[in-house]
Amino acid sequence: MNYTTQMDAARKNIITEEMKIVAMKENMDVEKLRELIAYGKAVIPCNKNHKNINPEGVGEGLRTKINVNLGISKDAYDLEREMEKVKTAVEMKAEAIMDLSNYGKTEEFRKALVEYSPAMIGTVPIYDAIGFYEKELKDIKAQEFLDIVRKHGEDGVDFVTIHAGMNRATAEVFVNNPRLMNIVSRGGSLLFAWMRLNNQENPFFEYYDELLDICAEFDITLSLGDACRPGAIADSTDASQIHELMVLGELTKKAWEKNVQVIIEGPGHMAIDEIEANVKLQKKLCHGAPFYVLGPLVTDIAPGYDHITGAIGGAIAANAGADFLCYVTPAEHLRLPTLEDMKEGIVASKIAAHAGDIGKKLPGARRVDNEMSDARRKLDWTRMFELAIDPERPVEYRKDTNPEDETTCTMCGKMCAVRTLNKVLDGENVNILR
Known part of the structure; x- marks a missing residue:
């Protein structure tokens, strides 16, 4: 039988090769995985044009996955350095890489990334629009935004962040409910500005059906971005964030009608006592769709250490049911991350994800911890290093003393x-x- 997307296959009772691979990785019955995908509670982001992908699942009952952000910018334009980061991220077993390049002709880097990486690849197409068309934001046409999404699909991108929930109604809620930090989402701020400058509706909301057709054609997973994610703990769980989340819930149902897989993006900066409630609220309002969080960062006063504030929030979010953690590096809010910043961020996020999986009581989550404890009891240092999330640092520490x-x-x-x-x-x- 033919199928268009992983969700379409699942609903037709077809077990795809990608489902078999993910089920084996997760020690899950493949029929159970198929059911989760059919109901939208799990996704396998896997563009038909990403030929060397090693598929991963994101969602209910699966290991918490992590994403690594990288990419070129006008102030740090070095393709070779970014590819070095890509290779290191793959070596460190990051399940996803997002190319957040936002300057110039980014197609060269994006194509090289997709060709090289077995990890799933995500992008934010609106970042690419200004450089691709060589136009100021105000002058980009609605159809051109959609054409950029198609271009990313042709290039093999597995999931795209689209801020379709930032419509006129959400914008009005934001304006009527002032925030300490306003809108900190880069894509969300660009769309808000475009709407104001042109006095038009968000193209991704107005032409959402066309967007879904593009996603279905390539089996792009739609990562519905939270333009109103809080950028300060003072703004968390406010009217703008919750209104947009309700819109995203409705957009999720529309996507599923066309068999498009969906991930919901979430905060952001958030006080530690609000995280669990936010995860539960997202799962309720968005009908169990996988939840993808940036951090959350549990305090605003730790520049240079936000990989730690993000890992604290990420562990709590994962334990509460979040499915996908976007890493945070020590350079957050300060600069484009270096290779070392990236490595610190990956390790911190992997710790958070694993801690969350233990809390979720996923089958086998404690196995490696028990093996580590056994190696420690035996004072088997070699085995301890083999089991460590980051083997390099403990080896260095050990060699540093006698x-x-x-x-x-x-x-x-x-x-x-x-x-x-x-x-x-x-x-x-x-x-x-x-």
Whole structure:
């Protein structure tokens, strides 16, 4: 039988090759996965033109996935450096990479990224419009925004962030409910500005059916962006954010009518006590569609350390049911991330995702933790490093010190509790002083 998208196949009781691969990775019955995709509770972002993709699933009952943002900008235009980041992100097993390039002719980098990467690739097509058409924002036509989405689909992009919920009604709610930080979504701010400058409706909302046809043609997963995501904890869970979320819920149903897979994007900056409620609200208003969060960052006062504030929020969000974490680097709010910034962000997000999976009680989530504990009990340092999320740093730390007893570390030395118990339980003398 023929099918257009993974959702279309699932609804026709077709098990695709991508479903088989994802089910094996997740230790899930493939029929169960098919049902989740049919109901929109899980997605497999997999453009028909992304030939070397290693498919991943995002959604209910699946491991929490992480996304890495990178790309060129006018102030940091270095394609070679960005490709080095891509290769490192793939080596570190990031499940998704978003190309947020926003300057010049970005097609060269995007095509190279898709051709190289087995990870799923996402973009925000509106970023590309100004450079592609060489027009100021106000002068871009509605149809041209849609044409850019088609171009990204032809290039093999697996999911696209589209801020279709920033319509005139949402914009009015925002204007009537002032915020401390206004709109911090780059794509959302561009669309809000375009609407005001041209006195027109958001093209992605007005011509949403045409957008869905493009997504269905290439099996692009539609990541419905939250233009009103809070950029300060003072703005979280406000009228603008919730109004837009309600719009996204309606747009989700329309997408499913055309068998287009959907992810919902979420905050942003948010006080720690609001995260769980926001996840539950999204799942309710958006009918169980997978939830993709940036952070959330739980405080606004840690520039240079926002990979930590984001990981705290990400772990809580994942535990509450968020399915997809967008990483945050130490350079957030400060500069384009370096390679080292990116690595710090990946590790922090992977920790958050794994901690969330343990909290969700996903089958097998604790297995590697138990293996690590067993290696620690045996003082098997080699095995500990093999199991670590980031093997490089613990090896460096270990080499940097020289304990008297090489089975221990310089923190406790021969007073190591693990060493003491191992010896005593084996009937040996502890011999701390000699």
